[in-house]
Amino acid sequence: MRAALAASLDACEAAFxxxxxxxxxPWRHLGSLAFLLVVVTTATGIVVYAVYDTSVGxxxxxxxxxxxxxxxxLALARSVHRYASDALVLTxxxxxxxxxxxxxxxxxxxxxxxxxxxxxxxxxxxxIGGYWLPFDRLAQLSLTAxxxxxxxxxxxxxxxxxxxxxxxxxxxxxxxxxxxxxxGIPLALLAxxxxxxxxLTRPRSFPPATIAAATxxxxxxxxxxxxxxxLAEADFGSEPMTVAFDWPYLFIHALQYRTSPQLLWAAAGxxxxxxxxxxxxxxxxxxxxxxxxxANCNGCGRCFADCPYAAIxxxxxxxxxxxPRQAEVxxxxxxxxxxxxxxxxxSTPFRSGxxxxxxxxxxxxxxxxxxxxxxxxxxxxxxxxxxxxxxxxSGVEVASxxxxxxxxxxxxxxxxxxxxxxxxxxxxGADGVMVSGCREGDCAYRLGHEILRARLEGSRxxxxxxxxxxxxxRTFWGARADARSLSAAVAAFRRDLAASPRAAGPSMPPKRRxxxxx
Amino acid sequence: xxxxxxxxxxxxxxxxxxxxSTSPAYVHLAPGEAVVKLSLSHAGERKEPCRTRSEAExxxxxxxxxxxxxxxxxxxxxxxVVAIDGTTIFDVVAQPTGLAKDxxxxxxxxxTVAAGRHRIRAELADAPGGRMTYSxxxxxxxxxxxxxxxxxxxxxxxxVFRS
Ligand code: HEM
Ligand code: SF4
Ligand code: SF4
Numbered sequence: 001m002r003a004a005l006a007a008s009l010d011a012c013e014a015a016f017x018x019x020x021x022x023x024x025x026p027w028r029h030l031g032s033l034a035f036l037l038v039v040v041t042t043a044t045g046i047v048v049y050a051v052y053d054t055s056v057g058x059x060x061x062x063x064x065x066x067x068x069x070x071x072x073x074l075a076l077a078r079s080v081h082r083y084a085s086d087a088l089v090l091t092x093x094x095x096x097x098x099x100x101x102x103x104x105x106x107x108x109x110x111x112x113x114x115x116x117x118x119x120x121x122x123x124x125x126x127x128i129g130g131y132w133l134p135f136d137r138l139a140q141l142s143l144t145a146x147x148x149x150x151x152x153x154x155x156x157x158x159x160x161x162x163x164x165x166x167x168x169x170x171x172x173x174x175x176x177x178x179x180x181x182x183x184g185i186p187l188a189l190l191a192x193x194x195x196x197x198x199x200l201t202r203p204r205s206f207p208p209a210t211i212a213a214a215t216x217x218x219x220x221x222x223x224x225x226x227x228x229x230x231l232a233e234a235d236f237g238s239e240p241m242t243v244a245f246d247w248p249y250l251f252i253h254a255l256q257y258r259t260s261p262q263l264l265w266a267a268a269g270x271x272x273x274x275x276x277x278x279x280x281x282x283x284x285x286x287x288x289x290x291x292x293x294x295a296n297c298n299g300c301g302r303c304f305a306d307c308p309y310a311a312i313x314x315x316x317x318x319x320x321x322x323x324p325r326q327a328e329v330x331x332x333x334x335x336x337x338x339x340x341x342x343x344x345x346x347s348t349p350f351r352s353g354x355x356x357x358x359x360x361x362x363x364x365x366x367x368x369x370x371x372x373x374x375x376x377x378x379x380x381x382x383x384x385x386x387x388x389x390x391x392x393x394s395g396v397e398v399a400s401x402x403x404x405x406x407x408x409x410x411x412x413x414x415x416x417x418x419x420x421x422x423x424x425x426x427x428x429g430a431d432g433v434m435v436s437g438c439r440e441g442d443c444a445y446r447l448g449h450e451i452l453r454a455r456l457e458g459s460r461x462x463x464x465x466x467x468x469x470x471x472x473x474r475t476f477w478g479a480r481a482d483a484r485s486l487s488a489a490v491a492a493f494r495r496d497l498a499a500s501p502r503a504a505g506p507s508m509p510p511k512r513r514x515x516x517x518x
Numbered sequence: 519x520x521x522x523x524x525x526x527x528x529x530x531x532x533x534x535x536x537x538x539s540t541s542p543a544y545v546h547l548a549p550g551e552a553v554v555k556l557s558l559s560h561a562g563e564r565k566e567p568c569r570t571r572s573e574a575e576x577x578x579x580x581x582x583x584x585x586x587x588x589x590x591x592x593x594x595x596x597x598x599v600v601a602i603d604g605t606t607i608f609d610v611v612a613q614p615t616g617l618a619k620d621x622x623x624x625x626x627x628x629x630t631v632a633a634g635r636h637r638i639r640a641e642l643a644d645a646p647g648g649r650m651t652y653s654x655x656x657x658x659x660x661x662x663x664x665x666x667x668x669x670x671x672x673x674x675x676x677x678v679f680r681s
Contacts, residue, residue, distance in 0.1 A: 019523035086535045141546060151626060157615040158559065159626035165557040165667050166680060214528055222532040229540075239553045241663045245544035248535075254544055 006101040010481060017439065022477055026215075028441035029207040030095035035193065036212055037088040040219070042186065044081035048074065049183075052133065054175045063134040064230040071224055079223030082246075085127050087219065089248040092123055100278070102444075107286060108309065108335050110279035115196040117275045122189040127249040129182040135175065138243050138250075140164070140234040145253035152261035167236045199333060201310045202447065288363045289331035290338070294318070296346040297359035299325035302461050303340035306415070308447040309333050312340060312360075327360055337445035338362045338416030342452075345462055347418040349374065365412055374421065377407035378429045385431035385497035387490060390417050392437045394444040396476075400483045401490050414438075415448035419455045419464035426472055432497045436476040436486055449477065471500065552633040552660035554600075556608050558670035561622040562594040562644040596623035597643040599650075600668060602636050633662040640668055640677045652676040 013027045020026065026033060051074060053062035066074040096116065099105065105113045128146065132139045147160035163169055171177075197203040206212060231244065245254070256264040289311070304312045304327060311333035314325040327340075338361075341347055346358040349371040356368040377388065382405060389408045391398030398408035407430075411417055414437035422433045435452065443449050454460030456473065464473070476489045547553065568589040576584050593614040600608040608627050615621035641653040654677035658666055666681040 016527070019520055019527060021520075082539060083532070083535050086539050087531070090531075090535065141544075148626075148628065157621065158624050159557075161626045161628075162557050162559070162624065165555050165626075165665075165669075214524065218528040218532045222536050226536045226540075237665060238663050239547055239665050241547040241549070241551075242543050242545050244540040245542075246540065247538040250544070257546070 002101065009098060009101050010479060013439075013442075014479070014481065022440035022442070024208055024210050025439075025441060026207070026211050027094075027098065028439075029204065029211055030091055030098055032204045032207040033211065033215065034088055034091045034095055035205045036207055036215065037084045037091060038186075038189065038193065040084040040216065041081055041088060042190075044077045044084065045186070047077040048081055049179075052179070054179050056135070056170060056172060056175055059133060059135040059175050060233045063136075067228060067230045071227060075227050076220070076223050079226075079228040080219050082130075082228045083219050083222050085130060086246065086248045087215070088123060089127065092120065096120070096275075103282070103284065105278040106282035107279075107284040108311075108333060111199045111333075112196065113279050114276060115192065115198070117272065118192055119189065119196060120275070121272070122185060122192055124249065124252075126182070126186045126189055128252075129178065129185055131246065131250065132178045133175070133182060134230070135234045136231040137234060137240040138231055138245070140236060141240045141243055142250060142253060145256055149256055149261045149264060152265055164236055170236055199310055200446065201308050204446075287336035289334035289336060290329050290340050290360050290362055292327045292329060292360050293357055294321075294326055296344075296357050297326050298345070299323045299327065300345060301325070301327075302343040302345065303327050303360050306339050306343040306447070306451050308337065308339060308445050309335050311335070329360070335445055336362055336364070337413040337448075338365060338411065339413055339445060339448065339451060341367050342413075342416040342418050342455075343462065344418070347462075348420040349418075349424040350420060362412065362416075365416075367418070370409070370411065370416075370421065371424075373409055374425060375428075377409060378425065381405065381407050381429055385494055385501070386429065387432045387434055387494060387497070388425045388430040389434040389436060389486075389490060390414065390421070391486075392416075392444075392448070394480075395438040396436055396478045396480060396483050396486045398436055398486070401487050405494070406490055413443070413445045413448050415443075415445070415452040415455075417452065419462055422456070422464055422473055423468045426468060431502060432472045432474065432493055434474050434476060434490055434493060436478065438477065439479050439482075440477045442479065472497070547630065547663055549662055550633050551630050552662060552664045552666070554602070554607065554629050554631050554638075554666045554668065556598065556600055556610070556625055556627040556640075556668045558598070558668070559622045559624040560596055560642070560644060560670050560672065562596045562614060563646065564589055565592040565594050565646060566590045567646075591618045591620040593620055593623075594644065594646050596625075597648065598625060598670075599641045601639045602631060604637075607631075631660070633660050633664070635659045638666070638668070638679065640679075642670060642677070654679075 013025060016025045016027055048066065051062060051066060053059055066078050069075050099113065128142060131142045144161060144164050147164060150156065151159040151161050163171055197205065252264060299314060299317065301314055304314050311330050313328050313330070315328045317323055317326050340360045341358060341362060344359040347367045349356065356371050358367045361367055374388070384405065387406050389398050389401055389406060391408060391410050392414035393410055393412050395414070398410050402408050414435060417435065425433050435456070437448055437452065438444060440449055451460065455462060456464045456475070458464060458466060474489070474493050476486055478485055568587040570587055576586070595611050595613045597611045598608060599606060607629055610625050610627060612623035612625045613619070614623050635657065637655065637657055639653065639655045641650040643650050645651050656679045658679065658681050660666055660681060664681055666679060669678040669680065670676065671678050
C-alpha cells in the first residue's frame with residue numbers, strides 16, 4: 001500500500017515538475033511552505049487583533065465591522081488570516097504524508113519526525129481557538145463541542161461545558177481568556193517549530209521566492225473573491241442548527257457529534273500514539289556513521305559547514321598536534337551521507353600512495369574505494385569520447401547507463417563527490433564527466449544540490465579548479481524513474497564531446513601514474 | 519504555457535481551501551430537532567449523619583476542641599433521573615468532587631430530542647439510602663433549535679427548567 005502511495009506521489013511530483021520545474025516544485029518545499037503560512041497567519045493575526053474588541057458584547061461587533069468594511073481593508077486581513085491557516089493544515093498534512101512516504105519517519109531523522117508530531121496538535125489548537133474569537137454561532141458550536149470533549153476526561157472538577165448552557169452562564173472574562181489562548185498557543189507553535197528544525201543545518205524555512213509570492217497572491221485572490229463572512233451572533237439560549245463550517249479544522253466536532261467525545265479521544269490518542277512511535281516501528285537499518293581520522297584532519301571546518309544534519313562539531317585537538325581544532329561526529333545524528341567526505345581537503349585522488357585516507361570518511365563507502373573504482377573504470381574506458389557518470393544512490397540508478405565508453409560510479413549522495421575527482425577523471429582519460437543527483441530540491445540529504453553545485457561553480461570549498469573545462473562537466477538531476485532521460489543526456493553529452501575533441505590525451509600527474517602502473 | 523499550468527494548480531489549491539472553509543454546511547441539528555441539557559451542581563448530604571459526642575468523650579478532648587458534634591466529611595453521590603414523555607433519557611449518578619469526596623456533585627449532559635410538546639419529569643436523590651428527595655414535572659413546547667436546560671437550585675425549591 002505504502003509503495004503504491006509513494007509511487008503515486010512520485011508520479012504527481014513528476015507532473016508538477018513539468019509545470020513548475022524541479023527547483024520550484026511546491027511538493028519539495030512543503031515544510032518551508034508550512035512555515036511561510038505560519039508567518040502569514042501571524043502577520044495578518046496581528047493586524048486583525050489591533051481592531052478586535054475583547055469584551056463579550058464587543059467581540060462579535062468588532063469582527064462584523066471588519067468584514068463589513070472595504071474588501072481591501074481589514075476584511076482582507078481577516079480573510080487571508082483564515083485561508084492561510086486552512087492552507088497551513090493542508091500543507092502540514094501533505095508534508096507529514098510525504099516525509100512518511102519517503103521513509104523519513106525513522107532512523108537518524110527520528111528527532112525531526114517526533115518533534116513534528118506535537119506541531120499537529122498545536123496547529124489544530126491554534127486554528128480551532130481562532131474560530132472562537134468572532135463569537136458567532138460557529139464559535140458557540142465550537143466552544144460547546146470543545147468543552148464537551150474536554151469534559152469527557154476527568155481533567156476538571158466542574159464540567160467546562162456548564163459555562164455555555166445559557167447566556168447568563170458565560171463568564172465575563174471569557175474573551176480575554178480565549179484571546180490569551182489564541183496568542184499563547186501559536187507562540188508555543190513557533191517555539192516548537194524551532195525545536196523541529198534543531199537538528200538541521202541551514203533549515204530551508206522559507207520556500208523559493210516564486211513559490212512564496214505565488215502562494216500569497218493566490219491567498220489574496222481567494223480572500224477578495226470569497227471573503228470570510230460574518231455569521232449570526234452567538235446565542236447560548238438556543239442551539240445552532242446549520243452552520244457554514246470550516247472542515248479542515250472543525251471536522252473533529254462533526255466527528256464528535258456523529259460518534260461520541262470518548263471515541264474522538266480514542267481516535268486522537270491512537271493517531272498521536274501511532275505517529276509518535278512510528279520511528280521505532282519503522283526501524284531502518286542504521287548505516288555506520290562517518291569517522292574522523294585525526295592524522296588527515298587539520299580542523300579546517302569544511303565538513304562542519306557542509307553536514308546537513310549538524311552531526312559534526314569542531315572540538316579542541318586531542319592528538320597534541322599544533323592545530324586549534326578537530327572534527328568530531330555525533331553518530332546518533334549522522335545520516336551516513338558522506339557529504340563531509342566530499343568536503344574534506346584530504347579527499348583528493350591526486351595524493352600519492354595506494355591507500356588514500358582522508359580526514360572524515362564513511363567506513364562502508366570510503367573515498368579510497370571511490371578512487372579505486374574510478375581507476376579501474378578509467379583503465380578500460382573506451383571508445384572515446386569516454387564519459388564517467390557519477391551518480392547518487394537515491395537518484396537514477398547509474399549502472400543503467402553502462403555501455404562501452406560510459407563508466408558509471410555510484411556514491412551514497414552526489415555531494416559526497418570531492419570536485420577533485422572530476423578533475424582527476426578528466427586528466428586520467430575521461431573526455432567528459434556527468435554528475436547525476438536527485439531531482440532538484442529533492443536531495444535525500446537535504447543540501448546535496450546546493451553544496452555540490454556551489455563546489456562545481458567554484459563558489460564553495462572545495463572548489464572545482466578554474467582550469468577544468470566546464471564544457472566537459474555536466475549535471476543531471478533526476479529521480480529513480482528518470483533512467484531514460486539520463487541515458488539521453490549522456491548520449492547528447494557524447495555528441496557534443498565528439499564535436500569538440502580534446503587535443504591531448506590523459507594528463508595524469510606523473511606520481512599517480514607510477515603508482516597506477518605499479 | 520508553464521505559467522498557465524502553475525496558475526491553474528494554484529487556483530485549484532485555493533479553490534479547495536475556499537470551498538471547504540465554509541461548505542458543505544454542517545447540519546448540527548436536523549430541522550425537527552431540539553436539545554435538552556441537564557446541567558447542575560449540587561452537594562449531596564453527608565454520608566453519615568453527624569453524631570453528638572457523649573460527656574465522657576468531650577472531657578477527653580482539649581478544651582478548645584470540644585465541639586459537641588462530629589461529622590464525617592464524605593458526601594453521598596447525587597443521582598438524577600430525567601424522563602421525557604415517560605422514557606428515561608438521563609439516569610446519572612454524580613460522585614462528589616474533591617479528594618475527600620466532600621464537594622458538590624456536578625452533571626452536564628446533552629441530548630438531541632424531537633422538537634414539539636414534551637412532558638419532562640426530573641427526580642433527584644441526594645440523601646443516604648438513595649430515596650428521591652426532589653422531583654418536578656413540566657410541560658414544554660420546544661421549537662426546532664430551542665434548548666431546554668434542566669438546572670437545580672434547592673433555594674428555589676428544586677429543579678429549574680429554562681427554555
Ligand atoms: C507547522 C508544521 C510544520 C512545519 C512548519 C514544518 C517545517 C519543516 C521544515 C522547514 C523542515 C526543513 C526542511 C529542510 O530544510 O530540509 C522540516 C523537516 C521535516 N519535517 Fe516538518 N514541519 C511541520 C510539521 C511536521 C510534521 C507534523 C511532521 C511529521 C510528524 C514533520 C516531519 C518532518 C521531517 C521528518 C523533516 C526532516 C526532513 C529531512 O530530514 O530531510 N514536520 N519541517
Ligand atoms: S555523513 Fe553526512 S550526516 Fe554524517 S557527519 Fe558526514 S555530512 Fe554529516
Ligand atoms: S573537512 Fe577534513 S580536515 Fe577539515 S575539519 Fe573536516 S575532517 Fe578535518
